[in-house]
Amino acid sequence: MHLDGPGQSDARRDRVSAVLERFELADVALGPIHPCPDGLQDYRHVVKVGFGRSDRGRIRVGAWARGNRDIVPIPGCLAAPEVLRRTMMSLAHHTIQLDVEPFEPETERGVLRSAVLRASRTTGEVMLTLVAARRTRKLAELAEEVARGVNQVVGAWLHINAGPGNAIFQRDGDGVMGVSALAGKDWIEETLNGTAYRIGPGDFFQTNPSVAEVLYARVVERLELAQGEPVLDLYCGVGGVALLAAKRTGFAIGVEEIEGAVNRARESARINRAPAEFICDGVLTALPDLQERLGGVGTKVVVDPARRGLEEGVLERIVALQPARIAYVSCNPDALARDLAHARSLGWRVQGEIELFDMFPNTAHVELLAILVPPDDHPPPKRRGPQRKLVR
Ligand SMILES: C[S@@+](CC[C@H](N)C(=O)[O-])C[C@H]1O[C@@H](n2cnc3c(N)ncnc32)[C@H](O)[C@@H]1O
Numbered sequence: 001m002h003l004d005g006p007g008q009s010d011a012r013r014d015r016v017s018a019v020l021e022r023f024e025l026a027d028v029a030l031g032p033i034h035p036c037p038d039g040l041q042d043y044r045h046v047v048k049v050g051f052g053r054s055d056r057g058r059i060r061v062g063a064w065a066r067g068n069r070d071i072v073p074i075p076g077c078l079a080a081p082e083v084l085r086r087t088m089m090s091l092a093h094h095t096i097q098l099d100v101e102p103f104e105p106e107t108e109r110g111v112l113r114s115a116v117l118r119a120s121r122t123t124g125e126v127m128l129t130l131v132a133a134r135r136t137r138k139l140a141e142l143a144e145e146v147a148r149g150v151n152q153v154v155g156a157w158l159h160i161n162a163g164p165g166n167a168i169f170q171r172d173g174d175g176v177m178g179v180s181a182l183a184g185k186d187w188i189e190e191t192l193n194g195t196a197y198r199i200g201p202g203d204f205f206q207t208n209p210s211v212a213e214v215l216y217a218r219v220v221e222r223l224e225l226a227q228g229e230p231v232l233d234l235y236c237g238v239g240g241v242a243l244l245a246a247k248r249t250g251f252a253i254g255v256e257e258i259e260g261a262v263n264r265a266r267e268s269a270r271i272n273r274a275p276a277e278f279i280c281d282g283v284l285t286a287l288p289d290l291q292e293r294l295g296g297v298g299t300k301v302v303v304d305p306a307r308r309g310l311e312e313g314v315l316e317r318i319v320a321l322q323p324a325r326i327a328y329v330s331c332n333p334d335a336l337a338r339d340l341a342h343a344r345s346l347g348w349r350v351q352g353e354i355e356l357f358d359m360f361p362n363t364a365h366v367e368l369l370a371i372l373v374p375p376d377d378h379p380p381p382k383r384r385g386p387q388r389k390l391v392r
Helices: 005-022 082-097 137-149 209-222 240-249 259-272 283-294 314-320 333-345
Strands: 030-034 046-053 059-064 112-119 126-132 153-160 180-184 188-192 195-199 231-234 252-256 276-280 300-303 325-330 349-357 367-373
Touching: 005 030, 005 333, 005 349, 030 209, 046 082, 059 082, 082 112, 082 126, 082 137, 126 137, 137 153, 137 180, 188 209, 195 240, 195 259, 209 240, 209 325, 209 349, 209 367, 231 240, 231 283, 240 252, 240 259, 240 276, 240 300, 252 259, 252 283, 259 276, 283 314, 300 314, 314 333, 325 333, 333 349, 333 367
Parallel strands: 030 349, 126 153, 231 252, 231 300, 252 276, 300 325
Antiparallel strands: 046 059, 046 112, 112 126, 153 180, 188 195, 325 367, 349 367
């Protein structure tokens, strides 16, 4: 944060270059950073806050300190837009007023663990998800007070996480995250590139919608999508690129393991009239089933995995589809470089520049886009079109 915008961009490019070099990809070109259209502040549309106590036993609401679970109050956080700052302040104020006890992992006493606040850049609406070790009456009161104080809060939800560890949400074996209503509706809507995305409690959605808009547009452009080409969006969240691409080509399939996100993606397909189908499954297990429908027909594939990158075996299964090209979106340069090096070992080439996106200004993080193209001896796509099986 001691660097200005251009200084930060240089530092990120240097970091990505060093990682590429480490994976013997030094010959791959890096493009300039796409800047954040909103500037270096107020860009973070999702904020996760923790609850704890100060040394003197006072309730504290804020960010987790680096390296431990201490809570650092962040009332003036400049990364979040004003509406989220107000919501955080209101949440902190009413938590203290109502004396809602923070959960203490050592003794397992107390209630409130964390909260996730998401604001729509498009509508200004806010969704609040409280995470507690158990349900109490005070939690509903807390949600009502926050919604009363900040009228942009249109929905408040409760997720019970009684488990050990620091994960915010707990999901069952089917990826289902239990939530119950405290107040209002169960989604807010964000619009990127003219496509509306429904986002519910616990869903992943890009941190910085203005940069996500640029990123998605670049993915679609660099995939060189044409009418009639099938698109497969792996790790698609609430619809990501699949919805946008489906409008362009007439058919896309998204794969996502979290059931709630898949429901939202299907709902968004309906409201956007986008011919996209969504499969709720792990990518590794979904791919063999997709072989018959998408194998050899020149599918354009998008992957946007979590920080750990592609799980073992996923790249081989994608390559087995003989796709026409692959767009790889990543927030982790190390995982991206590892997977690109692996793709090279399978004969694939990194085409053109890796693009950088300033998704997280004032942090060391950066979002990346790389395009992979097949080996020269790749068989031409069969004429057969994708086999549709629209599930709505
Ligand atoms: C980085 S997010 C990207 C989401 C989406 N592409 C977007 O732009 O909003 C990764 C997504 O992959 C999902 N995910 C993680 N591991 C998965 C797996 N093995 N199979 C299917 N989905 C997975 C997560 O739930 C999350 O929604």
